[in-house]
Amino acid sequence: MSPSSDYTFGDSELAARRLELLGSAFQETTRNFIASAAPAEPALAVDLGSGPGHTTVLLRETLHPALTLAVDFSPAYVEQTAERAGGEGVEAIEADVLDLPERVTGADVIFVRMLLTHLRDPLAAVDLWRERLGPDGVLLIEEVESIATEERPLVRYLDLQRAMLTANENRLEIGPGLDQSLRDHPALRSNEVTTFSPGAGVAARMFGMNFGTWRDRPEVTAANDAAELDAIAAGLGRVATAPEDAAPITWQMRQLVLGA
Numbered sequence: 001m002s003p004s005s006d007y008t009f010g011d012s013e014l015a016a017r018r019l020e021l022l023g024s025a026f027q028e029t030t031r032n033f034i035a036s037a038a039p040a041e042p043a044l045a046v047d048l049g050s051g052p053g054h055t056t057v058l059l060r061e062t063l064h065p066a067l068t069l070a071v072d073f074s075p076a077y078v079e080q081t082a083e084r085a086g087g088e089g090v091e092a093i094e095a096d097v098l099d100l101p102e103r104v105t106g107a108d109v110i111f112v113r114m115l116l117t118h119l120r121d122p123l124a125a126v127d128l129w130r131e132r133l134g135p136d137g138v139l140l141i142e143e144v145e146s147i148a149t150e151e152r153p154l155v156r157y158l159d160l161q162r163a164m165l166t167a168n169e170n171r172l173e174i175g176p177g178l179d180q181s182l183r184d185h186p187a188l189r190s191n192e193v194t195t196f197s198p199g200a201g202v203a204a205r206m207f208g209m210n211f212g213t214w215r216d217r218p219e220v221t222a223a224n225d226a227a228e229l230d231a232i233a234a235g236l237g238r239v240a241t242a243p244e245d246a247a248p249i250t251w252q253m254r255q256l257v258l259g260a
């Protein structure tokens with residue numbers, strides 16, 4: 001992982017499996033957004049922070065671009081994107097999204113999902129990416145607005161995740177800040193929030209996998225003892241195996257579209 005990384009979730013096999021589950025859980029919400037906000041059959045579509053390539057596949061299947069470029073700074077994810085989405089008309093590139101190669105230029109569509117949340121200066125990134133659009137191009141942003149649940153193990157996990165991200169100058173629920181900063185932007189085309197409830201069992205499984213990737217980070221172990229962390233992991237396990245007894249969980253996703 002690049003030393004300039006703000007990315008705290010890593011690119012281990014467990015992290016990739018979490019993104020796979022996330023990919024299928026969030027698929028329809030994202031597909032609807034892309035279909036309604038981006039032009040069909042664009043010459044160039046770009047997936048920034050593509051992870052293992054689930055969003056790249058969605059972009060390609062929804063829009064049928066002549067060329068789709070996927071960019072991520074994790075070599076493992078670039079390889080997985082190439083395997084999952086590669087082939088004719090799709091290319092996976094290893095690069096920092098804050099230092100894009102020249103060929104990411106004149107794009108008709110640039111798509112980012114759950115990436116700004118990991119960047120220390122998200123608004124600077126938005127400016128940088130808009131420069132890579134063609135004159136009629138659109139930048140599609142999909143980020144977390146809120147995650148609401150009353151299920152105790154999910155609440156405990158989310159509180160800890162918020163604290164961990166804050167310690168790394170990242171923000172889990174970045175949507176309200178994006179709304180505030182971008183709502184009067186002259187290039188803003190649309191700004192909406194969509195609601196989505198994947199089920200407590202799926203959420204607990206995603207959270208459990210994610211927890212496994214960051215629970216041993218020093219800022220987490222310094223602030224929480226091992227018994228407390230074990231209790232959170234066990235609670236997530238209980239919800240994952242008996243989701244029928246659990247309270248619901250609802251994501252709100254902010255979906256923004258900006259022109260060049």
Ligand SMILES: C[S@@+](CC[C@H](N)C(=O)[O-])C[C@H]1O[C@@H](n2cnc3c(N)ncnc32)[C@H](O)[C@@H]1O
Pocket residue numbers: 005006007011019022023048049050051052054055071072073074077095096097098112113114115118
């Ligand atoms: C939460 S994942 C989202 C993946 C994918 N967009 C999705 O929604 O399934 C964020 C991805 O952004 C990548 N990433 C984070 N910061 C990056 C940077 N500065 N440059 C390139 N990739 C970055 C990570 O490696 C990871 O694959």
